[in-house]
Amino acid sequence: MGYESMLADIKSSLNGKISDVEDKIEKLKKAKKDIDTLQEEAITEIKDIVKPELGKHWTGTKADDFDKGREDAKSEASKIVNDKYNDYMASISGEILDLEFQKATYAGELVLANTAGDLLAKGEDYVEEAGKHISKLKWW
Structure with missing residues (x-):
């Protein structure tokens, strides 16, 4: 196969x-x-978990338990929406950075390939130099 x-x-x-x-x-x-x-x-919906507020007629242990349950649900939902969200977004950002590095690596290899092609286009006097550039290509 030729160059x-x-x-x-x-x-x-x-x-x-x-x-x-x-x-x-x-x-x-x-x-x-x-x-x-x-x-x-x-975040908007989490605020609604504790609504409506219990009126003055809602008193006693059942009302307290009900309110506590709503507060616990709000707290747990907030943890998920905030803490896990941040971890997940950081993971996605890291993956994007890895992919951008891959893209830059491929682009660098493409520059080497284009340089070798330009050298080949200059004629036989440049074939050896073009071969050196081709040998620098990491993925081949």
Whole structure:
């Protein structure tokens, strides 16, 4: 296989990998936005857990137990919406960073491949130098 066809395969593969990574990044960013919206909605709904307030006619241990149950539910829902939300969002952000690093790595490899292609286009005097650039490609 000549350098030209090898470079064409490498470039095609790298462009495909970059496209796949970009798709994953966009999906994760959309998921973050959707989760933000859901969290805002949940915070609003959590406030409603303790509504309506018990009137003056609701007294005694049953009323106290009922109020305590609502407060416990509000507290637990708040933990989920706030604490677990933050952990989940941090996990998604970390994944996005990993994918952006992958994308940058692939883009760097593509620059090397393009440089090798440019050298090949200059003629036979540059084939050896182009071969050196091709050998630097990490994924091949």
